Amino acid sequence: MDLRRLKERACARVDELAPALITTSHQIHAHPELCFEEHFAHDLLTSLLEREGAEVTRGAYGLDTAFDARSGGEGPTVVVCCEYDALPGIGHACGHNVIAAATAGAGLAAAAVAEEAGGRVRVLGTPAEEGGAGKVELARRGALDGVDAAMMVHPAGADLATMDSLAAAMLEVEYFGEAAHAAAAPQQGRNALDAAVLGYLNVAALRQHIADTDRVHGVFTKGGDKANIVPDHTAMGWMVRSARAPSLDPLKARVLACFEAGALATGCSVEHRFVSHDYAEMVDNPVLIDLYAANSAALGRPLSRVAGPGERVVGSTDMGNVSYLVPSIHPMIKVSPSGVSIHCAEFARHARAPAGDRAVVDGAKALAMTIVDLWVAEGALDRVKAAFAPPA
Numbered sequence: 001m002d003l004r005r006l007k008e009r010a011c012a013r014v015d016e017l018a019p020a021l022i023t024t025s026h027q028i029h030a031h032p033e034l035c036f037e038e039h040f041a042h043d044l045l046t047s048l049l050e051r052e053g054a055e056v057t058r059g060a061y062g063l064d065t066a067f068d069a070r071s072g073g074e075g076p077t078v079v080v081c082c083e084y085d086a087l088p089g090i091g092h093a094c095g096h097n098v099i100a101a102a103t104a105g106a107g108l109a110a111a112a113v114a115e116e117a118g119g120r121v122r123v124l125g126t127p128a129e130e131g132g133a134g135k136v137e138l139a140r141r142g143a144l145d146g147v148d149a150a151m152m153v154h155p156a157g158a159d160l161a162t163m164d165s166l167a168a169a170m171l172e173v174e175y176f177g178e179a180a181h182a183a184a185a186p187q188q189g190r191n192a193l194d195a196a197v198l199g200y201l202n203v204a205a206l207r208q209h210i211a212d213t214d215r216v217h218g219v220f221t222k223g224g225d226k227a228n229i230v231p232d233h234t235a236m237g238w239m240v241r242s243a244r245a246p247s248l249d250p251l252k253a254r255v256l257a258c259f260e261a262g263a264l265a266t267g268c269s270v271e272h273r274f275v276s277h278d279y280a281e282m283v284d285n286p287v288l289i290d291l292y293a294a295n296s297a298a299l300g301r302p303l304s305r306v307a308g309p310g311e312r313v314v315g316s317t318d319m320g321n322v323s324y325l326v327p328s329i330h331p332m333i334k335v336s337p338s339g340v341s342i343h344c345a346e347f348a349r350h351a352r353a354p355a356g357d358r359a360v361v362d363g364a365k366a367l368a369m370t371i372v373d374l375w376v377a378e379g380a381l382d383r384v385k386a387a388f389a390p391p392a
């Protein structure tokens with residue numbers, strides 16, 4: 001089988017689909033939707049995938065805004081993870097509109113040669129990457145069973161082989177005290193704001209004595225109602241991050257002790273709730289990223305293995321959890337000038353500008369060619385599987 005000719009056909013299919021893919025990217029960008037509320041994007045993407053020949057399940061695995069679009073015949077199954085959620089206030093500042101269109105295009109392009117190449121491709125619609133851990137929920141419901149490899153591409157300020165990812169947990173913390181008149185009867189009060197402030201400061205003291213790569217950061221989301229009323233209820237949102245999933249649990253325990261100490265000191269009570277499954281760090285498959293890097297370079301986008309000044313992307317992604325289960329990659333594709341960070345309003349503008357559109361087309365091609373490699377290149381999938389080594 002002629003690998004090069006199959007790749008050319010897949011790329012030609014991306015070119016044919018490009019106007020529809022770019023329109024899809026722009027439409028999703030114009031309708032930002034938050035975690036598990038991505039109905040517009042779900043309907044738009046499933047309509048496109050179905051119209052272009054995929055076998056589509058809407059609301060897949062019991063999640064309203066997830067989908068599964070299957071193509072191809074017998075052979076190894078490759079999943080492309082399609083993300084399409086946005087951020088509160090700043091819309092598509094993570095550029096998931098580009099991911100959505102690029103991964104849909106990759107799936108359809110690979111589908112065009114799947115029968116001949118002998119493989120199966122699924123575009124898995126994975127909602128709620130920004131805090132809802134949609135991929136973890138999908139995996140628990142069987143979405144990755146029997147999958148040989150998974151991949152996606154994420155916008156950034158540079159073409160990078162990997163993101164510097166951290167394992168992460170998100171939690172809400174609430175303190176409950178006793179309200180009282182702050183001047184007339186303060187002795188009757190139990191101050192939930194004091195409790196929260198002390199909890200915050202305890203974490204600040206803890207930070208000196210944690211690993212360089214650990215991150216703990218929080219905000220007050222409710223601080224009380226009026227200065228002359230002792231606050232009886234306050235709330236905070238926190239994220240706890242560590243280099244690897246195994247070191248996250250001990251750090252979470254130390255952070256929770258900080259919050260409890262604030263309650264103990266003030267006679268208040270504290271409650272906490274983890275708002276989603278924990279995110280694992282990304283374990284990039286080295287063989288799979290080499291295949292992707294060669295395909296990206298062939299498109300004129302050589303990947304940096306080490307990010308240059310202002311290019312490094314540090315964050316957390318639920319693709320990390322996928323990478324613990326099947327061989328996976330999460331390369332970054334340039335849509336903005338270096339130095340413009342994801343999660344800011346300026347990045348959102350680049351995600352629907354011509355550079356974002358080029359990333360849709362090139363991302364789709366690079367992913368599709370990598371899928372073809374897994375199906376056809378001699379020994380490629382075996383080497384990817386041999387290199388699969390998630391932490392125990």
Ligand SMILES: [Zn+2]
Nearest residue numbers: 094130342343
């Ligand atoms: Zn993001």
Ligand SMILES: [Zn+2]
Nearest residue numbers: 094096129154
């Ligand atoms: Zn993102």
